[in-house]
Amino acid sequence: MLVEKLKEALHEEDRLAALYGAMKRGRDQRAEALEEFEDFNGFRNEIKAIKDRSISNLDQLLEEFSIQARKKGTQVFMAQTADQANDYVLSILKRIGGHLVAKSKSLTSEEIELNRPLEAAGYSVVETDLGERIIQLAKEKPFHLVFPAIHKTTQEVSDIFSQESRIPVNSDLKEIMEYVRTALRDVFLSADIGVSGANIGIAESGTVVVETNEGNGRLVASIPKVHVVIMGMEKIVSTFEEALALIRGHAVSATGQRTTTYVSFITGRTPLGSDSNRELHFIILDNGRKRMMEDGRFTEALSCIRCGACMNICAPYSVSGGHVFGHIYPGPIGIPWTANIHGLDKAKFAHLCFSCGLCKEICPAEIDIPRMISKVKEMDVQAEGQLLVNRVLEKYETMAPFASYIAPVWNWVMHRETVRTLMEKVAGIDRTRALPQFKRQRFSKWYRNKRQGYTSDTSKVVLFVDFFGEYIEPEVPIALVELLASANVDVILPPQKTSGYPFVAYGDLRKAEEIARLNVTLLYPYAKQGQDIISIEPTATYSLKYSYPDLLDRSHESLAVASRTFEASEYIRKLVQQQQILFQNKLHGKVAFHISCHERALTSSKHTIELLKGIGLQVDIRETGMCCGMAGTFGLKTGPLGAGLSAAIGKPLFELYKEQRQDYISSESGVCKLQLQQGTGLEVIHPLKLLRKAIVL
Numbered sequence: 001m002l003v004e005k006l007k008e009a010l011h012e013e014d015r016l017a018a019l020y021g022a023m024k025r026g027r028d029q030r031a032e033a034l035e036e037f038e039d040f041n042g043f044r045n046e047i048k049a050i051k052d053r054s055i056s057n058l059d060q061l062l063e064e065f066s067i068q069a070r071k072k073g074t075q076v077f078m079a080q081t082a083d084q085a086n087d088y089v090l091s092i093l094k095r096i097g098g099h100l101v102a103k104s105k106s107l108t109s110e111e112i113e114l115n116r117p118l119e120a121a122g123y124s125v126v127e128t129d130l131g132e133r134i135i136q137l138a139k140e141k142p143f144h145l146v147f148p149a150i151h152k153t154t155q156e157v158s159d160i161f162s163q164e165s166r167i168p169v170n171s172d173l174k175e176i177m178e179y180v181r182t183a184l185r186d187v188f189l190s191a192d193i194g195v196s197g198a199n200i201g202i203a204e205s206g207t208v209v210v211e212t213n214e215g216n217g218r219l220v221a222s223i224p225k226v227h228v229v230i231m232g233m234e235k236i237v238s239t240f241e242e243a244l245a246l247i248r249g250h251a252v253s254a255t256g257q258r259t260t261t262y263v264s265f266i267t268g269r270t271p272l273g274s275d276s277n278r279e280l281h282f283i284i285l286d287n288g289r290k291r292m293m294e295d296g297r298f299t300e301a302l303s304c305i306r307c308g309a310c311m312n313i314c315a316p317y318s319v320s321g322g323h324v325f326g327h328i329y330p331g332p333i334g335i336p337w338t339a340n341i342h343g344l345d346k347a348k349f350a351h352l353c354f355s356c357g358l359c360k361e362i363c364p365a366e367i368d369i370p371r372m373i374s375k376v377k378e379m380d381v382q383a384e385g386q387l388l389v390n391r392v393l394e395k396y397e398t399m400a401p402f403a404s405y406i407a408p409v410w411n412w413v414m415h416r417e418t419v420r421t422l423m424e425k426v427a428g429i430d431r432t433r434a435l436p437q438f439k440r441q442r443f444s445k446w447y448r449n450k451r452q453g454y455t456s457d458t459s460k461v462v463l464f465v466d467f468f469g470e471y472i473e474p475e476v477p478i479a480l481v482e483l484l485a486s487a488n489v490d491v492i493l494p495p496q497k498t499s500g501y502p503f504v505a506y507g508d509l510r511k512a513e514e515i516a517r518l519n520v521t522l523l524y525p526y527a528k529q530g531q532d533i534i535s536i537e538p539t540a541t542y543s544l545k546y547s548y549p550d551l552l553d554r555s556h557e558s559l560a561v562a563s564r565t566f567e568a569s570e571y572i573r574k575l576v577q578q579q580q581i582l583f584q585n586k587l588h589g590k591v592a593f594h595i596s597c598h599e600r601a602l603t604s605s606k607h608t609i610e611l612l613k614g615i616g617l618q619v620d621i622r623e624t625g626m627c628c629g630m631a632g633t634f635g636l637k638t639g640p641l642g643a644g645l646s647a648a649i650g651k652p653l654f655e656l657y658k659e660q661r662q663d664y665i666s667s668e669s670g671v672c673k674l675q676l677q678q679g680t681g682l683e684v685i686h687p688l689k690l691l692r693k694a695i696v697l
Contacts (some may be wrong), residue, residue: 002348005324007640010648015151016319019143020652022150026312027625029256030362036258047249048366050242051303054234055293061203061236062284069206072268074280082112085283089114089195089228092281093123096226098192101125104220105132105212106197107306108230108285110142110328111341114195126187128216130180137164143322145308145331146254151321184216194220194227198266199250199306200243201236201282207267208282209243211250211260218264226279227269233284234293234302246305253307253364288341297375301336303365310359310369315627316352319648325349332359336372344383350376351641354631355505356597357542371550377507389428389642390506393633397498400438400471407440430638433646434678436472436670443474447481447493459489461571462526462533464519466540467498468670477536479692480568486695487580492531496522499543502633509551516548516558524557527564534571536688538669539632541567542598568688569607569668576614583694586616589663591690593619594653594676596669597627608668608687615694617664622656629653630675646675654679666690 009016034040054061066076079085093101101123103109115125115136127136134149135142137160142148149157158171161179169179196217198208208229210217221227237243251257269280292298311317311331322330327346329337332353339347350373359369403410413419420431429435443465461484469477481491500515523533523544535541544565552558575581591612595605609619629635629649634642657665657680665684667673673684 102191592662
């Protein structure tokens with residue numbers, strides 16, 4: 001089902017172009033807004049601290065919020081399930097004899113599918129926010145957390161409203177908006193109940209905060225006799241000051257605004273004219289949240305402030321959209337939410353995730369979304385079993401020594417069309433994708449034979465090589481050894497496995513933990529002695545610094561290894577600044593540079609870029625802001641859920657490299673190199689090889 005939906009989505013080019021453009025605008029506007037912050041990282045830390053503190057004290061905050069709200073005349077109902085929440089709304093409608101329900105933006109009401117039981121009981125429900133109204137009339141689910149109808153063109157919208165009104169509505173945006181305003185005016189004025197969500201609840205006063213950009217939330221909250229607020233219990237914080245910080249975080253991360261256009265604080269219910277019997281109801285929803293809070297694997301998901309930033313940077317989402325990459329909650333954060341709220345069977349879209357980690361980097365609450373997604377994948381693998389193609393790709397390190405030993409024969413065989421066709425049919429490895437070319441002389445073999453020419457008693461550094469440096473392009477770690485040798489720095493190569501990150505990406509966390517434990521055990525003695533550990537491949541560095549501590553419960557040994565781990569470029573730059581490495585040969589020309597996903601969580605290649613500039617090159621960073629699409633071994637898999645998705649994601653990036661001239665294309669990632677070379681037809685060179693050209697041994 002997932003594969004079929006994805007296959008269909010990949011062919012909707014106009015829709016994908018609209019989605020891609022909207023996501024880019026969201027990222028660009030956010031980037032502009034961040035320039036106004038003196039310390040955005042400090043602000044993120046504040047948001048995280050507020051949410052962590054609130055979740056830790058949730059029971060106390062719920063009690064205080066309920067007490068304060070009831071003091072203001074608000075009726076508070078604690079709903080354990082979606083059915084209880086829906087039944088409560090139905091009971092109000094039956095009691096007051098109402099018929100028309102006006103709703104304003106509430107993803108929580110989508111979560112409990114409130115419209116369905118209300119309409120089944122004969123009540124009329126009208127979504128009043130433009131995006132939600134479009135989705136309601138189209139009989140679809142939201143496409144995006146913040147922009148539910150982001151995938152619809154103006155022509156499609158005009159057709160939807162023309163069908164509703166039974167008169168033509170022009171596709172001109174002004175005419176569409178005029179029609180919507182006119183159509184909704186009577187709804188606002190005659191609704192019996194207004195239903196809205198809430199972005200925040202404030203415990204100290206029993207207040208809810210409702211943020212909208214259209215103002216409909218205020219009309220829904222103020223005009224009907226009864227206002228019902230449906231809010232997840234995780235939205236409650238302690239004070240107004242904490243709420244104000246979250247309000248700013250919502251706007252900046254969601255749309256790049258300073259604040260949302262309409263921010264309403266609702267405390268109690270005031271009379272309207274002579275009507276003093278107006279009601280305010282707060283439905284505080286559990287629906288699995290307490291279970292998530294108690295389950296350490298998913299507690300962090302409750303810190304989500306629903307800004308949608310993770311969706312704006314998610315490459316698989318950009319070419320699949322929320323109806324494929326989502327259930328009711330779409331996008332990266334939608335994976336742990338869906339698994340816990342709507343069931344693991346609804347969270348199959350977890351397997352669209354590359355584990356690139358960018359959603360964590362952009363999240364204003366610093367939620368470790370990738371870790372939770374890996375947990376969901378693990379749960380699914382345990383329930384359903386691992387896909388054959390994933391099991392094959394996970395064997396990469398087992399077959400690598402043999403492939404390297406017979407490299408010329410292996411590479412020749414892997415180019416045969418009959419072999420590739422057989423591999424595709426039997427193992428699921430796409431026959432059109434370029435495979436890594438193995439080298440007969442592995443780096444470790446070169447190291448044993450040649451190292452004596454580069455040793456020194458003055459300084460030593462430990463090298464973590466990983467797969468590409470060991471088997472595919474040993475010239476890269478050789479260039480590093482020679483760069484270090486020019487500074488009289490000796491390289492130590494201890495026994496080691498490759499990083500094992502594919503196991504994380506495919507949800508085999510037990511195997512990932514085994515490799516993490518082994519590598520940490522092998523590297524810890526050096527870290528304990530104060531030796532620096534340097535790594536070439538960004539994913540390997542990311543694993544040593546971030547993934548291994550998470551996999552090993554932040555053990556002392558894993559944290560020690562993480563604290564002593566550095567990027568190779570960072571280490572080299574330090575030696576350059578100390579004038580231990582001298583670049584005598586200046587290079588000339590422009591290098592088009594690609595920053596890999598995991599590198600963004602490290603230093604965004606700032607050391608590499610400065611080093612390349614230092615040897616005379618003009619550096620042009622060419623990015624889409626998202627993953628290149630290769631995603632490790634993911635892009636080697638056949639079908640839409642593999643090579644098809646990878647190629648679609650990479651297409652905009654390839655165009656950036658094709659449309660401008662450069663003397664070099666460079667990236668620090670081996671798998672990004674594969675993707676860029678195949679997608680552009682141009683050669684990609686590792687920056688360490690460029691730096692090696694600039695020294696004289």
